[in-house]
Amino acid sequence: LPAYLFLAPVSLRAQHNQDLEVDRVVIRGNQAISTDDIITALGFESGNVFDRHTLDQNINRMLHAYADQGYLWTEITSLDIQFSPDSSAVSFTLHIREGPVARVDHIELAGNVQWEAYDLLAEFDSRPGGVFDAALLERDIDRLLTRYDQHGFPYCRIEVSRIQTKGERLTIQLTIHEGPFIRVDGFRVEGNKVTKSYVITREFRLKPGEPFDQRRLNLGRTRLLRSGLFTGVNVPELDVNSRGDGAIIVVHVQEDRFSTFDGIMGYAPGVNGNGGFLTGNFTLAMNNLGGAGRRVEAAWIHRDPLSSDIRLDYEEPWMFGIPLTVAMNFGHLNQDTTFTATQFGLSIKWPLTMTVDGYGRLGWRRIIPDS
DSSP states (O other): OOOOOEEOOOEESOOOOSOEEEEEEEEESOOSSOHHHHHHHHTOOTTSEEOHHHHHHHHHHHHHHHHHTTOTTOEEEEEEEEEOTTSSEEEEEEEEEOOOOOEEEEEEEESOOSSOHHHHHTTOSOOTTSBOOHHHHHHHHHHHHHHHHTTTOTTOEEEEEEEEEETTEEEEEEEEEOOOOOEEEEEEEESOSSSOHHHHHGGGTOOTTSBOOHHHHHHHHHHHHHTTSEEEEOOOEEEEOTTSSEEEEEEEEEEOOOEEEEEEEEEEOOSTTOOOEEEEEEEEEEEEETTTTEEEEEEEEEEETTEEEEEEEEEESSGGGSSOEEEEEEEEEEETTTEEEEEEEEEEEEESSSSOEEEEEEEEEEEEEOO
């Protein structure tokens, strides 16, 4: 954003080529920004090495900080630099005239066709009568771009085309270049060798013919990364058709290892005339059964002839073709001559909103003591 910043001529009391240490910094005339913050912004606290070029750059940075808070007419009236008698240190005094704070008189929109200006401006935090805040206006522009991104306009851009001053009040004009309205023509998945393409594309919750929605693409990519099926999912790209009104969404994935098997078996020899027995621990996990994202896990532990543990887990994503995940588990434990335990569980997960899921679980367990 343009700001009316002026740097007055500087008066130098001495010149020196060797490295000089900053002895003291004095700031005069500041109220909106504290002296400590200004000294920090200038980068010349006591003990630092003095450099005139860096000082000039940081003064301009400080003036922009004033402008961001609405002080567009802040100026440096004088900068006095003094050297110590032995020319080993330098002190300087900065005199600031902050000037009046600028206020927003009116915000105008140009180029908007999809929505009326009053509808778009209703989402702005920058308001007529408020102090001009460059960071706040930038957030308003980002929010406006997000709205266009989520409603089929991925190539929208917004520029501050004019800032007109009248006294201490500003009229700000934003020009919106909406760009073409893009519908989703379909998806093209790259990099998948096992996972079926529809398993990947369904996570974006976008169907051919629907308007482009950047938020859905971002959330879909997040879901894929959290699924455990992929080590990486590239940011989706658009392959716009020749008419310029539709695009293929290109998704590139890097698949993870889906199946694991761990097992160990041993033999315990007999003691006191008793026969020996086998022991073992086996786990089989398949995290992408049939390339459809199904999960199956089976485990078996055999500690001794009287103790064993069996566990089975199964998870089915997108049950009935909707984003409903159903998981079941079964376990059976024989604990030597102490007890036998059997359990069964059923859980479901479903989306409540685009970012919040609901979760429910039912369980049954039975323990039978050994008689």
